[in-house]
Amino acid sequence: xxxxxxxxxxxxxxxxxxxxxxxxxxxxxxxxxxxxxxxxxxxxxxxxxxxxxxxxxxxxxxxxxxxxxxxxxxxxxxxxxxxxxxxxxxxxxxxxxxxxxxxxxxxxxxxxxxxxxxxxxxxxxxxxxxxxxxxxxxxxxxxxxxxxxxxxxxxxxxxxxxxxxxxxxxxxxxxxxxxxxxxxxxxxxxxxxxxxxxxxxxxxxxxxxxxxxxxxxxxxxxxxxxxxxxxxxxxxxxxxxxx
Amino acid sequence: xxxxxxxxxxxxxxxxxxxxxxxxxxxxxxxxxxxxxxxxxxxxxxxxxxxxxxxxxxxxxxxxxxxxxxxxxxxxxxxxxxxxxxxxxxxxxxxxxxxxxxxxxxxxxxxxxxxxxxxxxxxxxxxxxxxxxxxxxxxxxxxxxxxxxxxxxxxxxxxxxxxxxxxxxxxxxxxxxxxxxxxxxxxxxxxxxxxxxxxxxxxxxxxxxxxxxxxxxxxxxxxxxxxxxxxxxxxxxxxxxxxxxxxxxxxxxxxxxxxxxxxxxxxxxxxxxxxxxxxxxxxxxxxxxxxxxxxxxxxxxxxxxxxxxxxxxxxxxxxxxxxxxxxxxxxxxxxxxxxxxxxxxxxxxxxxxxxxxxxxxxxxxxxxxxxxxxxxxxxxxxxxxxxxxxxxxxxxxxxxxxxxxxxxxxxxxxxxxxxxxxxxxxxxxxxxxxxxxxxxxxxxxxxxxxxxxxxxxxxxxxxxxxxxxxxxxxxxxxxxxxxxxxxxxxxxxxxxxxx
Numbered sequence: 155x156x157x158x159x160x161x162x163x164x165x166x167x168x169x170x171x172x173x174x175x176x177x178x179x180x181x182x183x184x185x186x187x188x189x190x191x192x193x194x195x196x197x198x199x200x201x202x203x204x205x206x207x208x209x210x211x212x213x214x215x216x217x218x219x220x221x222x223x224x225x226x227x228x229x230x231x232x233x234x235x236x237x238x239x240x241x242x243x244x245x246x247x248x249x250x251x252x253x254x255x256x257x258x259x260x261x262x263x264x265x266x267x268x269x270x271x272x273x274x275x276x277x278x279x280x281x282x283x284x285x286x287x288x289x290x291x292x293x294x295x296x297x298x299x300x301x302x303x304x305x306x307x308x309x310x311x312x313x314x315x316x317x318x319x320x321x322x323x324x325x326x327x328x329x330x331x332x333x334x335x336x337x338x339x340x341x342x343x344x345x346x347x348x349x350x351x352x353x354x355x356x357x358x359x360x361x362x363x364x365x366x367x368x369x370x371x372x373x374x375x376x377x378x379x380x381x382x383x384x385x386x387x388x389x390x391x392x393x394x395x396x397x
Numbered sequence: 398x399x400x401x402x403x404x405x406x407x408x409x410x411x412x413x414x415x416x417x418x419x420x421x422x423x424x425x426x427x428x429x430x431x432x433x434x435x436x437x438x439x440x441x442x443x444x445x446x447x448x449x450x451x452x453x454x455x456x457x458x459x460x461x462x463x464x465x466x467x468x469x470x471x472x473x474x475x476x477x478x479x480x481x482x483x484x485x486x487x488x489x490x491x492x493x494x495x496x497x498x499x500x501x502x503x504x505x506x507x508x509x510x511x512x513x514x515x516x517x518x519x520x521x522x523x524x525x526x527x528x529x530x531x532x533x534x535x536x537x538x539x540x541x542x543x544x545x546x547x548x549x550x551x552x553x554x555x556x557x558x559x560x561x562x563x564x565x566x567x568x569x570x571x572x573x574x575x576x577x578x579x580x581x582x583x584x585x586x587x588x589x590x591x592x593x594x595x596x597x598x599x600x601x602x603x604x605x606x607x608x609x610x611x612x613x614x615x616x617x618x619x620x621x622x623x624x625x626x627x628x629x630x631x632x633x634x635x636x637x638x639x640x641x642x643x644x645x646x647x648x649x650x651x652x653x654x655x656x657x658x659x660x661x662x663x664x665x666x667x668x669x670x671x672x673x674x675x676x677x678x679x680x681x682x683x684x685x686x687x688x689x690x691x692x693x694x695x696x697x698x699x700x701x702x703x704x705x706x707x708x709x710x711x712x713x714x715x716x717x718x719x720x721x722x723x724x725x726x727x728x729x730x731x732x733x734x735x736x737x738x739x740x741x742x743x744x745x746x747x748x749x750x751x752x753x754x755x756x757x758x759x760x761x762x763x764x765x766x767x768x769x770x771x772x773x774x775x776x777x778x779x780x781x782x783x784x785x786x787x788x789x790x791x792x793x794x795x796x797x798x799x800x801x802x803x804x805x806x807x808x809x810x811x812x813x814x815x816x817x818x819x820x821x822x823x824x825x826x827x828x829x830x831x832x833x834x835x836x837x838x839x840x841x842x843x844x845x846x847x848x849x850x851x852x853x854x855x856x857x858x859x860x861x862x863x864x865x866x867x868x869x870x871x872x873x874x875x876x877x878x879x880x881x882x883x884x885x886x887x888x889x890x891x892x893x894x895x896x
Binding site (some may be wrong): 180181182183184185186187191208211212213327344345346348349351352353355356362364377378379 | 528531532534535588592593594597645765766767769770772774775776778779780782783785787854873
C-alpha cells in the first residue's frame with residue numbers, strides 16, 4: 155500500500171467534498187503494532203470496520219469479531235468482518251454472545267474516551283479474557299501541547315475530531331492511562347506515544363533542553379521521553395490481563 | 398425517519414452512522430433527487446445556485462477530474478482544472494481550498510495560504526481545512542527557518558576567530574600560558590536526562606572515560622523558572638576545565654564570568670543559530686580558551702577546520718551481540734532507526750525506509766514514530782518500540798543496516814551506524830553524511846548517493862551472502878579499531894592534558 159503523499163488525503167476526513175467512500179481511514183499506525191498474525195481478534199467499537207479490514211488484509215485468514223453500538227455502522231462493518239454484534243459493552247456477556255471463540259487479541263481503538271465509565275467497562279472486559287490475551291487500546295493524550303497552548307489562551311474548543319472531539323467525555327494523560335489499566339486488572343506491557351511532530355512543532359517558538367515556549371505558554375519537560383508526551387496526540391496501550 | 402441533528406456540513410457522514418452523507422440520508426430534502434456518488438460533484442454551499450444544471454454538471458465533472466489528478470500527484474493538472482472552475486464560479490469553496498493544496502504541493506506557500514484563507518472567509522471552518530492551513534503555515538515557517546539557518550551556517554567556520562580571547566589562546570597555540578595548577582577541577586556540564594538521547598549518553602560516557610580525573614558532573618535543571626545545578630545549593634562551576642556537552646545548557650550566561658582555565662565544547666546536533674547563540678554565551682563567561690571537539694573531519698570542516706577530532710566514545714561492550722540471534726543466511730532483513738536519540742521534533746523523514754519497504758525487503762524499524770502511519774499496513778515491516786528493546790538488541794539480528802542521515806547539523810552521533818558496524822553488520826551510509834569517512838566504501842559498508850543508489854546497494858547485498866559476510870566482518874574489525882576501549886580512554890584523557 156503506497157504511502158499517502160498529502161496530509162490532506164489522510165486528514166480530510168468526513169468533510170471530503172468528493173468521494174465519501176474515503177471517509178473511513180484505516181488506522182495503519184495501529185496495524186504497525188501487529189507484527190505477527192494476531193489470532194482471533196475482538197474489535198470493540200469497530201465502527202464501520204475499516205481497521206478490522208486492514209488487519210485482515212495485513213494478515214489474511216485472521217478472524218475478526220466486532221462489537222459496535224451503532225446499528226448502521228455495525229451493518230457496514232458486516233461487509234468486512236466475520237461477525238459483528240450490535241450492542242453496548244455494558245449489555246454484552248461475551249461468553250454468551252460468541253460462545254466458543256478463543257480471542258487472542260482485543261482492540262479498543264478510540265473507545266474508552268467516549269465512555270462515561272471506562273473503568274467499569276475495562277473491568278468487565280478483563281473478566282472476559284483468558285490469560286495472555288493481548289489488549290491494544292488507543293486513547294487520546296490530553297497533555298498534547300496544542301491542547302495546552304489553547305487552554306493557556308482560554309480555549310478548550312471541541313471539534314469534529316481530534317483530541318477534543320465533541321463526543322469525548324474522559325481525558326487522560328500517560329500516567330492516568332497506566333493507572334486506569336492497572337486498577338482494572340491489567341498489566342501494561344508498553345505505552346507508546348503516537349506523535350504528529352509537524353503540527354505541534356509549528357507551535358513551538360523556542361526550545362532548550364528542559365524548557366520550551368509557545369505563544370501562550372512556557373512549559374518544562376524532564377527529558378526526551380517527557381518531550382515526546384507533549385508531542386503525542388494519542389497513546390497506544392499494550393496490555394495483558396494481570397495474573 | 399426520526400429527527401437526526403444536522404452536522405456542520407451536509408456532506409459529512411450522517412450522525413446515524415450509516416456511512417452515507419447526511420444530505421443523502423436523514424438530511425435528504427423532500428422531493429430532491431438524492432445525488433449518489435456517481436452523479437457528480439455539487440458544492441455543499443450555495444455558490445452554484447443560479448447556474449444552469451448543464452453548467453453545474455460540467456463544473457462538477459471538472460472538480461472530480463481535478464481530484465483524480467491531485468490524488469495521483471499531478472498538482473499542475475489539478476490546478477489548471479480548479480482554475481477553470483473558479484473562472485466561472487469564483488466563490489467555489491472546495492475549489493479554492495483544493496487549489497490551495499495543489500499550490501502547496503508545488504511549493505507556492507504564499508498563494509496556497511491566500512487561497513485557503515479566502516475559502517475560510519467564505520464558509521464556516523471545519524477541522525480539516527484548519528489542519529491544511531496549518532500545514533501551509535508550517536511549510537512557510539520551515540522555509541524561513543531554513544533560510545535563516547543557512548545564513549548562520551555560513552558564519553560557523555569563522556566563528557571561533559570571533560570568539561577567541563584577546564590573548565589569542567587556542568588549543569594549538571604554543572604561546573606562553575597562564576600557569577595551570579597540577580590538578581585543575583574538571584567540570585562536566587550537560588542536561589539532566591535519563592533517556593537515551595545523544596546528549597545524555599555522551600555525558601554518561603564522558604563521566605566514565607574521565608573517571609580517573611574525578612570530574613564533577615553538572616546538570617541544569619528547570620525548577621519553575623529557576624535553574625539549579627546538580628546538588629542542593631551547589632555552587633556554580635568556577636574555574637577548572639569545563640567540558641560542555643552541546644551548547645544548549647542553561648547554565649551559560651547566568652551567573653557572570655566564571656573564568657575557566659579551558660573550555661571544551663563537544664559538538665552535538667544543534668542548529669547553526671543555536672551554535673552562534675550558545676558559543677557566544679559560553680565565551681561571555683570569560684573562557685580564556687574555547688575549543689571544539691568534533692566527531693569527524695567532515696564536521697570539523699563545517700566549523701573551520703581547526704578543531705579536535707575524536708570518534709564518539711562508543712562502548713563496544715554494549716554492542717557485543719550474540720550472533721546466534723541472527724536470521725538464517727537466506728533471510729535478508731534491513732534495519733533502520735528513525736528517531737535516533739534526538740528530540741522527537743527532529744525525527745527524520747521516513748521516505749527512504751518506505752521505498753525500501755515498498756520494494757519488498759523485510760525491514761525492521763526501531764523507534765518509528767511518525768513512520769508507523771506509512772509502514773503499518775505493510776506485512777514486511779516490523780516496528781520495534783525503543784521502550785521494548787535496546788538499540789543493541791534491535792541491531793543484533795539484522796542482515797544489514799541502512800543509515801539514512803540528514804542535514805549535517807541535524808545528524809546525531811551515529812550510535813546506530815557505528816553500533817551496527819561493531820556488531821559485524823554491513824552498513825549503508827549516505828556519501829554526504831558527517832560519519833561517512835569512517836565507512837570505507839565497498840570494504841566496511843557501502844556509501845550511497847541517493848535512494849536509487851541505496852536500493853541498488855541493498856539488492857547487491859541481498860544477492861551475495863558471501864560478500865555480505867566479508868563486509869560485515871570488516872566492519873566489525875574497523876569498529877574494534879576505532880572504538881578500542883583503551884585507545885578511547887587515552888584519547889579522551891589526552892584532551893584534558895592538551896593545553
